[in-house]
Amino acid sequence: MSGVEEVLRHFMAAHRLPAAFADTARRHYLPLAEKLDHLREQLGRPLVAGIHGCQGSGKSTLATLLTAWLAQVHGRHCVALSIDDFYLTREQRRELAERVHPLFITRGVPGSHDTALLDRTLDALTLASGTVAIPRFDKTTDDRQPERDWPRVKTPVDVVILEGWCLGVKPQDPATLGTPINRLEAEEDSDGRWRQYVNNCLRTDYLPLWERIDYWIMLAAPSFDCVFEWRMEAERRLCAQGGGQHLMDETAMRRFIEHYQRLTEHALATLPPHMDQLIRLDEQRRVQSGSPPSGGR
Numbered sequence: 068m069s070g071v072e073e074v075l076r077h078f079m080a081a082h083r084l085p086a087a088f089a090d091t092a093r094r095h096y097l098p099l100a101e102k103l104d105h106l107r108e109q110l111g112r113p114l115v116a117g118i119h120g121c122q123g124s125g126k127s128t129l130a131t132l133l134t135a136w137l138a139q140v141h142g143r144h145c146v147a148l149s150i151d152d153f154y155l156t157r158e159q160r161r162e163l164a165e166r167v168h169p170l171f172i173t174r175g176v177p178g179s180h181d182t183a184l185l186d187r188t189l190d191a192l193t194l195a196s197g198t199v200a201i202p203r204f205d206k207t208t209d210d211r212q213p214e215r216d217w218p219r220v221k222t223p224v225d226v227v228i229l230e231g232w233c234l235g236v237k238p239q240d241p242a243t244l245g246t247p248i249n250r251l252e253a254e255e256d257s258d259g260r261w262r263q264y265v266n267n268c269l270r271t272d273y274l275p276l277w278e279r280i281d282y283w284i285m286l287a288a289p290s291f292d293c294v295f296e297w298r299m300e301a302e303r304r305l306c307a308q309g310g311g312q313h314l315m316d317e318t319a320m321r322r323f324i325e326h327y328q329r330l331t332e333h334a335l336a337t338l339p340p341h342m343d344q345l346i347r348l349d350e351q352r353r354v355q356s357g358s359p360p361s362g363g364r
Contacts, residue, residue, distance in 0.1 A: 071097075074139045078132055087353075095357045096129060099284065099344055100136040103226060104143065106282060113193035113223055115279055118230035119338060120286030121331045122324070123297025125352055126230040129286065133228055143225040146192055150231030152202045153185040157210040168261040170251075174209065175326055177233055178268035182276060189279055192224050232327065235277055235285075235341070236334050238270040248332070251325035262329065285342040291331050293350055294324050 075097075079088055107114040116133075120126040127149060134145035154174045155163065163179070164172040171179060184202060191199035200217040204210070244262050247253035256262055288294070302315055315323060339345050346357045 071140055074136065078135055082128060082131070084128070091354050092132065095346060095354050096132055097136060100133050100140075102344075103133065103282065104137055104141045107143065107226055110281065113225060113227060114281050115189065115193065115227045115229065116282045116284060117234045117277070117280035118228065118284045118286065119234040119236075119334065119342075120230070120232065121288045121291070121294050121297075121334070122232050122327065123294065123301050123352075124286040124288055124348060126232075126286060129284075130228045130230045134226070137226055144221070144223075145226040145228065146201065146220055146224050148185075148188070148201065148227060148229045150180060150185070150229065150234065151206070152204045153180045153182070153188075154204050154211065155179055155181050157208075167264050168256065170255060170261045170326065171264075173323070173326055174204075175232075176265050176330070177236075177273050178265050182272040186276060186279075189227065189229075189276075192220070192222055192227050195222050197222055229280070233273070233330055233334070235280070235283060235338055236269060236330050237274065237277075237337065238266045239329075239333055241266065249325045249328050251322060252329070265330075282344075283342045284344045285338055285346065287335060287339060287345060287347045289348065289350055290335070291328055294327070294331060295321060296350075297352070298324055 075089060075092055078084075079086075079092075103114060103116055118126045118130055127147075130147040130149075134147045137143040137145045154160070159181075160172055160174060160179055164170070167178075173179070181202075188199065188202065198219050199222050200214060200219050202214075203212040203217050205212050241263070244259055244266060247256070252259075252262065288297075299317070299320055302320065344357070347355045349355050
């Protein structure tokens with residue numbers, strides 16, 4: 068077994084991935100890692116890659132594979148970040164819910180992230196020399212971990228891979244916000260204040276972050292309908308890890324994902340033409356097609 072095959076085998080074993088993942092990795096993901104390594108060499112500076120995908124699409128697995136491959140095969144110093152680790156604290160979201168709209172107590176949508184913290188972290192990883200603490204959010208407690216518990220990495224790094232469900236999403240036309248698209252919007256945001264605030268946050272706080280991405284990757288689900296099943300799978304894994312205390316039932320999960328329906332459908336409709344690498348998935352998250360890695364926008 069070659070050295071590179073050994074890296075893939077160990078990765079799959081560590082993450083308990085099925086045997087079929089090896090073919091997917093060889094055909095789609097490892098050529099992408101090679102492209103990122105080449106692009107980092109061309110840039111002559113730290114590369115920031117972004118992975119967009121709806122909940123449960125496999126973003127974190129792909130980000131972890133890319134960083135492991137770049138580190139172990141190419142000797143790159145890499146860091147994988149999730150936008151989920153940059154949520155506002157529970158107390159900050161409680162204040163936002165009181166000040167703007169009650170729906171902001173639920174983490175996830177634009178406006179519920181600490182974008183300034185993410186911006187500072189990207190600066191520290193790519194511009195500074197020293198050590199930087201990487202924020203961590205604990206979904207079992209629905210709050211940010213204490214800073215003393217954050218992992219530390221040496222900087223600067225060669226490659227930062229940032230993944231998240233709303234990465235790259237642009238604001239919607241305000242005229243489209245007036246009509247609710249699901250029960251949550253109709254019953255709990257009847258005047259549209261919540262979705263208007265989300266849209267404004269995308270414009271003012273998130274677009275500048277998207278400009279920092281050098282290379283865009285999208286894991287495209289067939290439709291929003293997949294999110295429920297994929298998210299329930301993730302919830303069951305989280306439950307198993309945390310002792311079974313936080314599992315959402317199906318009713319709670321359906322309401323939860325309705326927070327993300329509008330922007331997930333907006334992303335599926337608008338993002339593919341703007342991606343450097345588009346990877347289309349089927350309902351079982353198997354790769355159905357992948358555009359060849361491009362050289363950037």
